[in-house]
Amino acid sequence: xxxxxxLVVLMTALGALAFASSSFAADAPFPMNPYPGDSTDYTxxxxxxxxxxxxxxxxxxxxDSSVFQRGNQxxxxxxxxxxxxxKVMNGKDFSKVVLRVAGxxxxxxxxxxxxxxxxxxAPWLWATAWLVPSDYPLGTFKFNIxxxxxxxxxxxxxxxxxxxxxxTDWEITP
Amino acid sequence: xxxxPLSGSRSRLLGIAAVAGLLAAVFFPASxxxxxxxxxxxxxxxxxxxxxxxxxxxxxxxxxxxxxKATPDTGPPGTPFVLTGSGLPPNTDVNITWSTxxxxxSMDIVPDSVDFYGRVFNPLxxxxxxxxxxxxxxxxxxxxxPQDYGALHDIYAVSNGVQLAKGGVLVERTYDVSPxxxxxxxxxxxKLNGLGWLGYMDTVAVIWDNKYAGFLSSxxxxxxxxxxxxxxxxxxxxxxxxxxxxxxxxxxxxxxxAVGYLGFKRYTFVVTKDTGRPxxxxxxPLNLPQTEESRTTFSPAVVGSAKGSLSLTSGTILSxxxxxxxxxTPGTATIQWITSVGTRTGAGYSISYSPLTNVTIGSDGTLxxxxxxxxxxxxxHTIQVLQGGKAVVSLxxxxxxxxxxxxxxxxxxxxxxxxxxxxxxxxxxxMDNILAVTVDNAYIGYVCGFFSAGDTQLDLIxxxxxxxHLVDFYPTIYKQQKGGNDIWYGATPFLTYRTDYxxxxxxxxxxxxxxxxTIVK
Numbered sequence: 001x002x003x004x005x006x007l008v009v010l011m012t013a014l015g016a017l018a019f020a021s022s023s024f025a026a027d028a029p030f031p032m033n034p035y036p037g038d039s040t041d042y043t044x045x046x047x048x049x050x051x052x053x054x055x056x057x058x059x060x061x062x063x064d065s066s067v068f069q070r071g072n073q074x075x076x077x078x079x080x081x082x083x084x085x086x087k088v089m090n091g092k093d094f095s096k097v098v099l100r101v102a103g104x105x106x107x108x109x110x111x112x113x114x115x116x117x118x119x120x121x122a123p124w125l126w127a128t129a130w131l132v133p134s135d136y137p138l139g140t141f142k143f144n145i146x147x148x149x150x151x152x153x154x155x156x157x158x159x160x161x162x163x164x165x166x167x168t169d170w171e172i173t174p
Numbered sequence: 175x176x177x178x179p180l181s182g183s184r185s186r187l188l189g190i191a192a193v194a195g196l197l198a199a200v201f202f203p204a205s206x207x208x209x210x211x212x213x214x215x216x217x218x219x220x221x222x223x224x225x226x227x228x229x230x231x232x233x234x235x236x237x238x239x240x241x242x243k244a245t246p247d248t249g250p251p252g253t254p255f256v257l258t259g260s261g262l263p264p265n266t267d268v269n270i271t272w273s274t275x276x277x278x279x280s281m282d283i284v285p286d287s288v289d290f291y292g293r294v295f296n297p298l299x300x301x302x303x304x305x306x307x308x309x310x311x312x313x314x315x316x317x318x319x320p321q322d323y324g325a326l327h328d329i330y331a332v333s334n335g336v337q338l339a340k341g342g343v344l345v346e347r348t349y350d351v352s353p354x355x356x357x358x359x360x361x362x363x364x365k366l367n368g369l370g371w372l373g374y375m376d377t378v379a380v381i382w383d384n385k386y387a388g389f390l391s392s393x394x395x396x397x398x399x400x401x402x403x404x405x406x407x408x409x410x411x412x413x414x415x416x417x418x419x420x421x422x423x424x425x426x427x428x429x430x431x432a433v434g435y436l437g438f439k440r441y442t443f444v445v446t447k448d449t450g451r452p453x454x455x456x457x458x459p460l461n462l463p464q465t466e467e468s469r470t471t472f473s474p475a476v477v478g479s480a481k482g483s484l485s486l487t488s489g490t491i492l493s494x495x496x497x498x499x500x501x502x503t504p505g506t507a508t509i510q511w512i513t514s515v516g517t518r519t520g521a522g523y524s525i526s527y528s529p530l531t532n533v534t535i536g537s538d539g540t541l542x543x544x545x546x547x548x549x550x551x552x553x554x555h556t557i558q559v560l561q562g563g564k565a566v567v568s569l570x571x572x573x574x575x576x577x578x579x580x581x582x583x584x585x586x587x588x589x590x591x592x593x594x595x596x597x598x599x600x601x602x603x604x605m606d607n608i609l610a611v612t613v614d615n616a617y618i619g620y621v622c623g624f625f626s627a628g629d630t631q632l633d634l635i636x637x638x639x640x641x642x643h644l645v646d647f648y649p650t651i652y653k654q655q656k657g658g659n660d661i662w663y664g665a666t667p668f669l670t671y672r673t674d675y676x677x678x679x680x681x682x683x684x685x686x687x688x689x690x691x692t693i694v695k
Contacts, residue, residue, distance in 0.1 A: 059430060065432070067432040100238060102238060102239035102240070102241060102340055103239065103240060103241030103340075135243070136241075137241055137242060137243070137244070137247070137329075137340060137341040137342040138247055138248075138326050138342035138343055138344050139273070139326045139327060139328040139329075139340075139341075139342025139343075140326075140328050140340075140342070141340075142234060142239055142340065171326065171432075172342070173326065173344075173432070173433075173434075173435050174248060174344055174435045
């Protein structure tokens with residue numbers, strides 16, 4: 001049974017795998033698949049929501065969903081947490097965080113206040129938005145997120161999140 | 175009479191082995207022991223199988239998935255489309271895989287019941303076609319949407335277990351309702367195709383003049399569903415709506431849901447005139463091969479090597495079947511009838527052993543006798559030959575439903591008068607113990623025949639304007655046990671009972687009954 005994963009999706013063991021990559025330069029292409037790994041170092045707490053930049057109006061803006069229509073804008077936002085220390089990773093901890101959707105160019109995720117407004121009380125999240133093309137393939141869609149740690153001010157290890165939840169998928173509908 | 179006592183809850187174990195059952199009942203609640211299992215459905219003529227061989231498991235390419243474009247990417251089964259992709263490995267053979275599923279009903283077949291555990295599906299991919307990329311890594315193929323479950327299907331180009339590119343299409347559902355005009359009682363055939371395999375996609379409700387008339391399903395018929403209803407009066411214009419149903423009842427604003435693309439369909443039916451009351455009719459399901467050998471009340475285990483057979487293995491109550499046996503011990507024997515008795519209203523139920531008659535076995539050890547089928551619940555029973563208190567021959571027999579004295583005591587009434595509809599042989603499992611009832615295509619409830627040993631009567635108050643009114647009884651599922659994949663609400667008219675009913679796999683034949691009455695001033 002397909003399940004809409006509305007609220008915060010906590011991805012741990014399957015998602016956050018790290019590997020050493022000190023040889024990568026800051027502007028070098030991100031690896032497509034930094035796997036396999038053998039440890040769970042980071043958790044990704046991801047939400048996908050209906051964004052305001054839609055060409056096709058959703059039922060409700062900002063509502064969580066895993067089912068989107070062509071022309072909807074999907075907002076990806078998340079916390080990344082160091083699973084060992086509990087530290088919530090901020091903009092100083094990563095040199096780059098990238099969202100990858102099959103067939104689309106890489107999308108950089110910025111560390112921003114929720115809703116994009118600098119507010120003293122707004123939680124800060126890693127976020128980006130994707131406008132689903134009008135001809136994007138229907139059915140399930142695949143994405144992953146790759147982040148490169150900043151170590152001593154320099155690009156360091158990659159960590160990534162590949163959403164694998166048995167029996168569930170994000171989906172694009174007409 | 176060797177009837178097992180009724181328990182306060184589920185007592186199925188008492189029928190199998192009293193001691194083991196009691197111990198189990200003490201230490202394990204029945205609900206913890208019960209479990210459904212998927213049952214292979216019978217093959218319905220004209221319904222295709224999987225649209226290709228099952229594809230081997232595959233994983234996404236490490237370098238990321240490319241995109242496959244399907245043009246068009248929306249249409250009914252059979253729609254031709256062109257599948258293109260680029261940026262793929264050059265000169266490479268690829269399998270084009272198509273996501274789909276196998277779907278079955280889950281049931282628990284026990285001596286005193288068959289319990290319904292819902293619909294289960296197994297998602298999988300099949301190889302729809304084989305292709306080859308050109309020297310530039312491009313792919314272009316002309317294909318067709320197969321006859322398959324509808325809704326969204328993922329398409330992958332796979333090479334050596336690696337998914338290189340992904341596409342997807344929407345297989346739309348189609349509707350065919352005919353005729354759209356006729357007198358009261360006209361049989362309207364509803365044909366659907368392209369229903370999906372997920373819970374909200376395999377079931378469609380029928381609404382007649384804003385009244386719920388029942389549902390069609392395509393659980394085991396790969397997206398196809400055909401059923402009939404009758405045009406109800408009065409003469410004039412009526413609406414017929416086909417709406418996704420999920421749990422069998424109409425999902426009236428499906429377009430606001432995550433599966434809004436399923437849509438719905440509305441028709442206008444014109445009732446031309448009232449030509450009088452149609453004759454009572456009984457419509458049976460297709461005669462499909464039984465795929466599940468387990469039967470209620472029946473155990474093949476017997477003592478000794480005697481053999482037996484029945485001239486008829488099914489019939490109505492009070493019918494006869496010839497029992498022939500050999501290899502018996504000369505002397506006396508008892509013919510025993512095994513059935514299920516009790517109620518689901520609280521007291522419980524169990525199988526019951528009733529001696530029918532004593533017979534004498536001659537010196538040659540053979541027996542030939544007529545067995546009079548009791549006035550009892552319907553469904554699978556067991557006829558046994560007992561010698562020395564032990565079963566030496568055990569044979570299954572199915573009691574089919576029937577009308578009692580034409581099924582109806584009055585045909586012409588004044589408004590407010592009572593009419594009794596009367597059936598026999600209604601069963602005891604969760605899928606044949608009740609029938610859903612509609613009046614003028616409006617669902618009003620159900621009737622049950624378990625506690626009353628198959629005798630099922632409906633006392634109906636005649637209502638409506640002067641003229642012809644329709645009363646229909648349909649097979650239905652009493653309720654779904656917990657643990658199912660998707661819940662179906664029980665007791666609603668199962669309009670596709672002829673092809674998609676769970677008990678078809680177990681050799682049951684459950685009909686629909688079509689009655690009518692006339693109101694006069």
